[in-house]
Amino acid sequence: MGVEGIGASVVRKEDRRFITGKGRYVDDIKLVGMTHAHFIRSPHAHAKIKSIDTSEAMKMPGVVGVLTGQQIVDDKIGNLICGWAITSKDGTGMKMGAWPAMAPETVRFVGQAVAVVIAETKNQARDAAEAVVVNYEELPAVPDIRAAIAPGAPQLHPEAPGNVIYDWTIGDEGATDAAFKSAANVVSLDITNNRLVPNAMEPRAAIAEYNEPEEHFTLYTTSQNPHVARLVLSAFYNIAQEHKLRVVAPDVGGGFGSKIFIYPEEMVALWASKKVGRPVKWTGDRTEAFLTDAHGRDHLTKAEMALDKDNKITGLRVKTYANLGGYMSLFSSSVPTYLYATLLSGQYNIPNIFAEVISVYTNTVPVDAYRGAGRPEASFVVERLMETAARQLKVDPAELRKKNFITQFPHQTPVIMAYDIGDFHASLDAAMKAIDYAGFPARKAKASSEGKLRGIGVSCYIEACGIAPSKAVGSLGAGVGLWESAEVRVNPVGTIEILTGSHSHGQGHETTFCQLIAERLGVPISQVQIVHGDTDKVQFGMGTYGSRSAAVGLTAILKAMEKVEAKAKKIAAHQLEASENDIVIENGEFKVAGTDKSLALPMVALAAYTAHNLPDGMEPGLKEGAFYDPTNFTFPAGAYICEMEVDAGTGRSTFVNFVAADDFGRLINPMIVEGQVHGGLAQGIGQALLEGVVYDASGQLVTASFMDYTMPRADDLPSFKLSHTTTLCPGNPLGVKGCGEAGAIGASAAVINAITDAIGNNKLEMPATPDRVWHAIHG
Amino acid sequence: MSTVKLTVNGKAVSAEVEDRTLLVHLLRDHLNLTGTHVGCDTSQCGACVVHIDGRAVKSCTVLAGQAAGSNVTTIEGIAKGDELHPMQAAFRDNHGLQCGYCTPGMIMSAIDIVHRHSGGQLDEATVRHELEGNICRCTGYHNIVKAVLDAAGRMKVAQAAE
Numbered sequence: 001m002g003v004e005g006i007g008a009s010v011v012r013k014e015d016r017r018f019i020t021g022k023g024r025y026v027d028d029i030k031l032v033g034m035t036h037a038h039f040i041r042s043p044h045a046h047a048k049i050k051s052i053d054t055s056e057a058m059k060m061p062g063v064v065g066v067l068t069g070q071q072i073v074d075d076k077i078g079n080l081i082c083g084w085a086i087t088s089k090d091g092t093g094m095k096m097g098a099w100p101a102m103a104p105e106t107v108r109f110v111g112q113a114v115a116v117v118i119a120e121t122k123n124q125a126r127d128a129a130e131a132v133v134v135n136y137e138e139l140p141a142v143p144d145i146r147a148a149i150a151p152g153a154p155q156l157h158p159e160a161p162g163n164v165i166y167d168w169t170i171g172d173e174g175a176t177d178a179a180f181k182s183a184a185n186v187v188s189l190d191i192t193n194n195r196l197v198p199n200a201m202e203p204r205a206a207i208a209e210y211n212e213p214e215e216h217f218t219l220y221t222t223s224q225n226p227h228v229a230r231l232v233l234s235a236f237y238n239i240a241q242e243h244k245l246r247v248v249a250p251d252v253g254g255g256f257g258s259k260i261f262i263y264p265e266e267m268v269a270l271w272a273s274k275k276v277g278r279p280v281k282w283t284g285d286r287t288e289a290f291l292t293d294a295h296g297r298d299h300l301t302k303a304e305m306a307l308d309k310d311n312k313i314t315g316l317r318v319k320t321y322a323n324l325g326g327y328m329s330l331f332s333s334s335v336p337t338y339l340y341a342t343l344l345s346g347q348y349n350i351p352n353i354f355a356e357v358i359s360v361y362t363n364t365v366p367v368d369a370y371r372g373a374g375r376p377e378a379s380f381v382v383e384r385l386m387e388t389a390a391r392q393l394k395v396d397p398a399e400l401r402k403k404n405f406i407t408q409f410p411h412q413t414p415v416i417m418a419y420d421i422g423d424f425h426a427s428l429d430a431a432m433k434a435i436d437y438a439g440f441p442a443r444k445a446k447a448s449s450e451g452k453l454r455g456i457g458v459s460c461y462i463e464a465c466g467i468a469p470s471k472a473v474g475s476l477g478a479g480v481g482l483w484e485s486a487e488v489r490v491n492p493v494g495t496i497e498i499l500t501g502s503h504s505h506g507q508g509h510e511t512t513f514c515q516l517i518a519e520r521l522g523v524p525i526s527q528v529q530i531v532h533g534d535t536d537k538v539q540f541g542m543g544t545y546g547s548r549s550a551a552v553g554l555t556a557i558l559k560a561m562e563k564v565e566a567k568a569k570k571i572a573a574h575q576l577e578a579s580e581n582d583i584v585i586e587n588g589e590f591k592v593a594g595t596d597k598s599l600a601l602p603m604v605a606l607a608a609y610t611a612h613n614l615p616d617g618m619e620p621g622l623k624e625g626a627f628y629d630p631t632n633f634t635f636p637a638g639a640y641i642c643e644m645e646v647d648a649g650t651g652r653s654t655f656v657n658f659v660a661a662d663d664f665g666r667l668i669n670p671m672i673v674e675g676q677v678h679g680g681l682a683q684g685i686g687q688a689l690l691e692g693v694v695y696d697a698s699g700q701l702v703t704a705s706f707m708d709y710t711m712p713r714a715d716d717l718p719s720f721k722l723s724h725t726t727t728l729c730p731g732n733p734l735g736v737k738g739c740g741e742a743g744a745i746g747a748s749a750a751v752i753n754a755i756t757d758a759i760g761n762n763k764l765e766m767p768a769t770p771d772r773v774w775h776a777i778h779g
Numbered sequence: 780m781s782t783v784k785l786t787v788n789g790k791a792v793s794a795e796v797e798d799r800t801l802l803v804h805l806l807r808d809h810l811n812l813t814g815t816h817v818g819c820d821t822s823q824c825g826a827c828v829v830h831i832d833g834r835a836v837k838s839c840t841v842l843a844g845q846a847a848g849s850n851v852t853t854i855e856g857i858a859k860g861d862e863l864h865p866m867q868a869a870f871r872d873n874h875g876l877q878c879g880y881c882t883p884g885m886i887m888s889a890i891d892i893v894h895r896h897s898g899g900q901l902d903e904a905t906v907r908h909e910l911e912g913n914i915c916r917c918t919g920y921h922n923i924v925k926a927v928l929d930a931a932g933r934m935k936v937a938q939a940a941e
């Protein structure tokens with residue numbers, strides 16, 4: 001195919017509206033008669049609500065209504081659900097406490113909504129919120145895992161004794177213990193995986209409109225999966241019936257997982273729009289984002305690795321405490337379990353693995369999926385252990401990895417995953433070459449002669465993308481299927497619309513999805529349009545997260561496309577009086593192979609719709625749909641190597657070089673793929689060096705603005721050197737694997753391994769701020 | 780309430796606003812110029828950068844009244860009709876944006892950076908340093924830096940041609 005097909009770095013179609021300021025994000029939308037909501041949020045981490053007095057606020061200018069948590073309970077609006085059921089090792093289910101959209105009785109984290117003011121303007125709503133008097137009785141709070149599981153700790157939910165939600169295990173405990181008993185060497189490490197805030201640049205927002213005679217709701221929302229939002233809002237929350245609710249997620253300014261979930265504000269906006277009889281808009285500010293967006297990570301782990309006398313790994317044992325915050329968010333339970341522990345084999349042949357995960361309630365914002373969702377935590381554990389093992393055994397870290405790489409595929413790990421394909425040597429070799437690994441000792445010596453500490457850190461990650469298949473995830477507790485749907489609509493004039501259940505919030509689907517059609521039909525991408533993000537337009541979908549858009553979403557489009565092509569070929573054959581098997585598609589034309597007879601796509605399309613001359617019995621029209629349920633996860637993998645210099649005097653770490661060698665299978669648009677990697681690397685490096693949520697002992701969020709929470713800025717990051725090695729994914733016809741999370745999964749360990757190598761001290765936690773590094777050096 | 784008169788993207792406008800109204804809200808809510816975004820409440824993110832009398836300013840730190848009488852240029856006002864500003868074109872060509880939310884502020888800041896360094900050669904370190912007031916969560920800045928350097932060249936050429 002020509003310049004716009006698969007593999008071409010086509011510039012993005014969607015960019016024009018973004019670079020000219022014509023994007024349409026939720027906050028840009030105004031509806032006639034629209035009112036504005038402002039939430040009243042708890043200043044306490046744990047408290048009983050004694051009373052709420054709204055009488056003064058009701059008299060304030062512009063106020064249309066003040067609604068409280070008790071009213072939402074009285075109206076029988078459902079509690080927020082968790083959509084993935086986990087069973088504890090004793091066979092019992094999750095000990096889940098209720099999470100009402102606004103708290104009627106008890107608040108369990110700072111920022112939890114207790115009431116909402118609806119007013120004519122945003123400022124009026126804010127002013128009136130000042131006049132709402134909430135009387136709290138403070139309760140003792142437990143903002144971190146250790147405090148929450150300590151004997152006698154305050155109870156958050158009566159359902160969860162000791163604040164433990166579940167205690168889950170995977171793997172063979174006995175066999176793993178035996179491997180440790182007979183090990184020649186054992187390496188162990190205590191690891192804190194710091195809590196992060198996703199911080200998509202667009203704050204969450206929602207506009208709800210209720211049409212009374214139709215009993216119909218419309219919700220504009222900043223969502224990564226509008227259909228799932230509609231399903232959950234209707235099936236579980238009792239707000240609207242599914243066919244009476246339209247959810248639109250227009251341009252969305254980044255998600256990184258935090259916009260997968262259904263949040264209280266969307267529920268309240270819908271419910272309130274009916275109560276006040278006017279459209280209701282809520283736009284969060286940045287502090288609200290810090291206080292209420294689902295946070296990421298937050299694990300405490302004890303990890304151990306057993307090796308035999310030849311330095312082959314014989315066992316891995318992990319005990320992890322996961323902080324899920326004050327309530328269980330939509331996918332929270334799956335993140336530290338099936339998305340985390342099932343990747344603990346990394347790229348290595350490890351015969352015995354046993355993991356235990358204890359999830360805990362604390363007085364903090366709920367924790368859920370954030371870029372990588374469990375895989376970064378797993379990769380960090382494995383890659384820190386590998387590095388530590390190499391140092392303990394005094395062998396080269398790259399060599400130790402190579403010695404233990406999986407080389408035969410498919411490979412069944414002891415923790416569920418069956419890796420389909422990969423070439424881990426190829427990516428590590430590529431990264432070592434790119435950074436001149438062999439020349440490092442000389443560079444280190446030179447740096448040291450100049451009084452600088454130089455270190456190199458390797459990280460070989462693997463990820464499981466495109467969570468699947470539905471049957472398997474269902475058996476593991478998932479409440480939804482993880483297929484994707486698509487429809488390809490060829491219009492009578494030959495232009496094409498692709499309706500997809502994937503949702504683009506920066507990933508460039510409007511371009512890459514069109515590239516598939518360009519490839520298949522030989523038409524320019526300008527002739528193709530993506531339709532997404534609106535439940536009234538697209539029949540169904542599962543949204544975008546877990547790097548599933550290409551492997552699952554695009555394959556669904558391909559399946560629909562194959563049906564369209566088959567029918568179009570029949571029509572062309574009929575019109576050209578040829579055999580269907582002789583029709584080939586080239587440059588937008590249907591040709592009879594070996595002749596000069598051909599019919600352009602618009603003529604085929606027109607024939608399909610005029611229907612005057614179709615094969616006997618053929619249904620008119622040229623549009624087809626498909627649902628695609630993958631047979632397995634896909635397994636992108638790669639090697640990252642980071643070279644850092646540390647100033648012993650200040651503890652400041654500076655990048656010398658960062659190289660990435662990834663295997664994503666087939667690349668649809670290499671330019672976009674690399675952009676995805678850059679963004680992921682920035683988040684992984686941000687976690688390693690800068691970002692970390694801080695709660696004080698009383699549960700106040702100390703890092704609640706960009707002034708207190710360090711976001712990576714241009715000056716904090718290097719330019720990255722990327723390369724690709726390729727093994728085609730055998731699990732889908734396109735051979736694609738997914739690339740969105742890779743950088744965030746692999747980068748943190750590379751950075752921390754480099755710094756600990758430089759300072760010769762392994763006791764370093766993320767974020768490795770200059771202060772922490774200085775203390776690690778100087779004791 | 781007071782009436783604020785100013786020039787926005789070359790057009791004289793006036794709006795009746797509360798005294799506490801910020802320039803960014805005047806632009807977004809009263810003039811429907813929604814290209815200028817709000818990403819924070821502490822003037823840290825730069826999503827709201829516009830030009831006031833030719834200088835890049837965070838429009839969330841300026842009261843609408845303070846901008847009275849000035850010349851404001853927003854992201855909607857930098858292309859010449861269908862012809863993109865060289866910075867806009869460079870962002871697209873270098874894949875300097877993903878979700879596009881930070882992009883208007885980035886582009887407005889970047890144009891100012893190039894203007895302020897028009898005499899000398901702009902290098903990567905300078906661009907990275909000068910972008911510190913703008914946060915992008917999507918791109919890792921790699922391609923934004925490339926775009927700014929690319930545009931610096933294009934803007935010189937464009938100027939020479941003028």
Ligand code: FES
Pocket residue numbers: 816817818819820821822823824825826827828837838839840
């Ligand atoms: S909105 Fe102005 S700096 Fe963030």
Ligand code: FES
Pocket residue numbers: 201253254506875876877878879880881882914915916917918
């Ligand atoms: S492109 Fe999304 S924040 Fe910059």
